[in-house]
Amino acid sequence: MAIVTQGLNTAWLVAGVAVAIFFVASCCVGSDATSDAGHAEGDYPIRPVPFNEVEITSDFWRPRLITQRETLVPFAFERTKPGVEHLRAARDHLAGAPTPDHRPHRFIDSDLYKVMEGAAYLLQLRRDPELEASLDELVDLIAAAQHPDGYLYPSHTTGVATSRQMMGDAPYEFVVHSHELYNVGHMYEAAIAYYRATGKDKFLGVARKSADHVYRVFFDGDPKYNGGKPVLQAPGHQEIELALVKLYRVTGEQKYLDMASRFLEIRGVTYVPDGEGVMAPTYAQQHAPVAEQVKAVGHAVRATYLYSAMADIGALSANPELQRAIERIWGNIVDTRMHITGGLGAVHGIEGFGPEYELPNDDAFNETCAAVGNVMFNYRMFLLYRDAKYVDVAEVALLNNVLAAVNLEGNRFFYVNPLGADGKHPFNHGTPGRAPWFGTACCPSNLARLLPQVPGMAYAHNGDEVYATFYAASRTSLELSSGRLAIEQTTEYPNEGDIEFKLTPETPTRFCLLLRIPTWTSDRFVPGDLYHYADDCNDKITLLVNDEPYPVSVERGFAKVDRVWSRGDTVKLGLPMPVRVSECHSSVLANDQRIAFTRGPLVLCGEGVDNGGPVQRFFFKEPPRTTSATTSTATIASGSFLQVALPAETVTAEGGVDQATLNLTPYYAWNNRGVSSMCVWFPRTRDLAQFDPLALPDDSPFVxxxxxxxxxxxxxxxxxxxxxxxxxxxxxxxxxxxxxxxxxxxxxxxxxxxxxxxxxxxxxxxxxxxxxxxxxxxxxxxxxxxxxxxxxxxxxxxxxxxxxxxxxxxxxxxxxxxxxxxxxxxxxxxxxxxxxxxxxxxxxxxxxxxxxxxxxxxxx
CATH class of the missing domain: 2.60.120.260 (Galactose-binding domain-like)
Known part of the structure; x- marks a missing residue:
């Protein structure tokens, strides 16, 4: 596989700066849904501008995207070589060659597919023959590892999978945990991305062959599987449902949309686990029919993938029951189960949702993939309901939890994302900081396909309405019913709140520009009842059209500017960004008598590296006057980030109290300068402050x-x-x-x-x-x-x-x-x-x- 690895590294290094892109559109509805063969009249009422038609010029995003291209994805390809070997074993076995050293694995193939998907997105931006040839080589391998009837799962192909390894002793025998459908779902997404990038249909053919096989085995019955009876069981780990919607969009084949719908319809109906832990009915959201579910439960990644699929299928089929269900679940998440960073799935063990209001700090799980799922789900909700509150949640999850999951250098990762750390506790799968990779590598590979799609969340439109949904310096053009419109956005967001748009329609034309007014400009940082500001802010939002004041009238989170536009018209939006103090719902015991700090859409945290020792020693008797906060910029070899200094109190080694300055860093930037302590929620009382969180407790046997x-x-x-x-x-x-x-x-x-x-x-x-x-x-x-x-x-x-x-x-x-x-x-x-x-x-x-x-x- 040396040829593939060498080609990938070179190709990623030579890709141009135009790789500036953003995350969600392709993950949500397909980046070119308007031209897909399968686009239905029943669909999302608005459509995002495709990620490959938005150029990001932002000083905040461009360095990350260059790092993504030059470091993260080549690094991810190198680390997913075991997935290549896994597929090679299946290919060799089908060809009659021995595979004595093949070790079974449930989901290692999926990590490779996700990295391939990210590579295909870059090809959509710029054709690169060397990268394309390398991916072609991988496509040939995947095709050769697939059975003639479409089955694709190397561990069963080579006969090494067993029930002991949670794969079942035969194909589809243990769907609740085998990941057979999860793996091929990620393969479908990679194949679709590659087809859109190159027009080559071999990989898409592999995906269709697999999907046709799955339909036959699960819903019609196949003599070679399950005794010829339809399996009629939903996958334990959701993913194929999302991929089937994309497959429907790109092929126009109704069967694939019907198949996705049927997987939703049978969940919690034809099979309900009876056990505890990972076999609990709630773990994979199999406790009730999806339309009857009311709360977020179980494994958080599976849950958000399910809710995203419910949004897709609910929109395409105009199913009000699915839409009502995800509205209920969304409310339950933001009111009781989401960390202020947008992290989901606070509980270890099940990597998922615990009881309502169980939101620990140092012991929070908050898997990176769950934050990715939170963005996916919420952006779909925005497309469905055209309400900015959903983008607000997506933005908070993206800018805080998701970005924190990879260092600025692009080669070390968080799987777990706590809101506090003592600098020694090995919270991150055996390490007290970021790790270079994981045995379960879903999180780094999800980032490899996520960040290359950034721009697809920046703009959306429908007819004569243009939504500016995500603020980042960028350029794009889009087709309105009245003609072509070019947009140029200038801003330093998320570090500053001044945003300017230059609009260039082909001819003077009337349309409505809708500018998102984030929740963080109101009385709380993020939608829902969990968090509210403990301080007041009298700064006002400003809006200028051609440098003349324009009234700010907000509806569903958007300020509307409806007028006849001419070439060169400008709009300037000013979103005040003082440091704000947040308090938590009283039912969250972990945050009782504690406060957190934010600035704009960014959650702030303290790190020991900036504060001369453990930050757990700082406390605030009263919410500080944030007007006394000062800002600066920290620059390190791998990048720069904003910092904030605030007056605080601190306990001393002798047990006294001193006045001090607390230096705060954006949560996304923590652990980029070595391992040290970290804290998001700071005490309001002296008793909760700890001079040394690693000191021996009073009930220790030793002094x-x-x-x-x-x-x-x-x-x-x-x-x-x-x-x-x-x-x-x-x-x-x-x-x-x-x-x-x-x-x-x-x-x-x-x-x-x-x-x-x-x-x-x-x-x-x-x-x-x-x-x-x-x-x-x-x-x-x-x-x-x-x-x-x-x-x-x-x-x-x-x-x-x-x-x-x-x-x-x-x-x-x-x-x-x-x-x-x-x-x-x-x-x-x-x-x-x-x-x-x-x-x-x-x-x-x-x-x-x-x-x-x-x-x-x-x-x-």
Whole structure:
């Protein structure tokens, strides 16, 4: 595959700056829906200007788009080589060649398809023979990996998939989790994008062959599958529904739209899981027929893909039941389940929606793909209802959560997007900051196809109405019923709120220009009941037409300017951008007595790198007077971003209070200058402020701890912070480790406040089965009257190295000591690590654990 990789890298580097583009239109309704063979009269009432017909000139967006072209997508192609190998194994097996080393995977193909889709979007902007040849090579491979009847799923093709791996023992046996339909859905989207870019239909033919096969197996019955009976089950992970709508639009084949509708109709009807966790009925939104669903539940990415499909199909079929359902669900999201950053799916484990108002900060999940889904869903809602509030939500999710998910350099990523961090806790799949890639790579590959589509969200139109929906310096032209109109937009948005349009109609003509007036200019930052401003702003929105004041009359979030326009007419919109203070709904316990800061559409956060240490030590007794805020620009090697300074109070190491300055950074820019603490929601009280969030808690068994060596991205305090681990892998746990030192003896020790009588000591090992493993051997020493000596073990005890549990040892006899030391000999090729040490003391003849559990009295 060296030829493909080399070609892709070169092609992306030579693509021109005209790659300036924006995200949503292609994802929403197809970027050229008006010319698609399948465009129906029943459809969205307005249409976006295609992304490849909008040139972004913005100083904010252009560097990101160049980075996307030169770094992110080539990097993503390099990282999705396993998907290529996966398909190659299927091709070889079908050709009769052995594939002894093929390892099964449920969804690795989809990551490659998403990156191919992003590459195809660039080809729509500029034909590039080298890139095109590379993609042709991949298309040939995909076609060769497809069965003659259309089936495409390498793990079942080679016979290595099993139920144990959540793939089922045969094709379509475990649709709830196999991702068979999810994968081909992403393949359809890549094929459609490539057909639109090149006119070549081989890849589109592969997609149609697959879709025809799926229709036959799921709705008609095929003797080779499921005993010849129709499967009649909706996919566990939604995606194919969206892709089928696009396939209908590009081919005009009604069957594909009917197929998408039928997948919606049978969800929660023909199959309802009966279990917990990932097998709960709500996990994949299978708990009720879609038209009867009223709340956002389950896995957040699946949910937003479902709601997006409901919007598409509801518009195309003019189905009022689907439209009413997504209105209810949207209201439930913005009123009870969305972080201020636009993040969705706060709960770990199911990567999804928890109970209403459960919106933690440091422990928030907020998968990047869910933010992508939030943008997709809300932009569709705008096209359906022509209400700016939906664009407002899409914008907040895009500018905050989505942009935060990739660093300014374009080669490190967030899968999880919390609203607070201590600088050591490994929240992001094993790291305390961004990671270069993930085993589950849906998020980086989603970004690879997302950002090249940016401009399709900037303008929309219908007849003689022109909507300016997303503000970014740009140029475009569009066809109105009265003729051609050219638009040039000049602005520094989202950093500044002055926006100017120059309008050039072919001839003087009447039309209505609708300018979005964002929710953040009102009494709250984002639509819904979750957040409201705690301060007042008397700055007024201004609107000038040809430098003359024009009345601002807002309807459904848009200011209308309806007049006869001539060449060179100008419109100037002024959106005040003071720093604003937000409070949260009282039912969100995590934000009780806390405030957050925003400026324009950007959420602000504090980082330790700007504030001389942990930002959790700052607090505000009263919402600050934001008129005292000062702004500046921070410039680093990979880019620049706005910063804000505010007066605040801070706790000191001695427990006192000082006046201080809190420096704030846009949330999207955090973790671009190394790993440090971060906070979005700041305390209103001294009691909630923490001088050191990594300090030992009051109920820790130790008052002082030390170690032979501590890895810079780990925390020694983890061994005694009373955070109960779930698994030794430690992906979501603070931990201590001796990385990168391998094979060297290590120790950790903890001192008690005074001499204590010990009943037992338990060690919970950190073992990622890679560079950190359980020790070859270990032992305990105890300190008595200032001297260290080995602890004599109870006769039946041993120093165990079992994972996913405490390895508990007891002293041979009554033991009182001032401190304990764990001595470890690592395996030769590994470091050692500890998640937690549990010390059980004997007090008043009752055994008490530092975990807070008490057993029955020893006297019994």
């Amino acid at each position: 002082e701890i030390a170690a032979s060596h501590t890895f810079e991205e780990d925390a020694l305090s983890a061994i005694a912070d009373n955070h109960e681990p779930r698994w030794s892998s430690g992906n979501k746990s603070t931990r201590w480790s001796s990385r990168p030192r391998t094979g060297e003896p290590q120790w950790v020790e903890g001192r008690f406040a005074n001499a204590r009588r010990i009943r037992s000591v338990g060690v919970y090992w950190f073992d990622n089965n890679k560079d950190v493993k359980t020790p070859e051997e270990w032992s305990l020493e105890v300190k008595r009257e200032g001297s260290w000596s080995p602890m004599d073990l109870y006769v039946t005890d041993e120093y165990g190295t079992r994972v996913n549990q405490y390895n508990v040892v007891h002293p041979a006899a009554g033991l009182t000591c001032e401190a304990i030391r764990v001595n470890m000999t690592p395996q030769q090729d590994a470091s050692v690590g500890i998640l937690e040490i549990d010390v059980v003391f004997e007090e008043n003849d009752v055994v008490r654990s530092t975990k807070g559990d008490a057993s029955e009295a020893l006297a019994k």
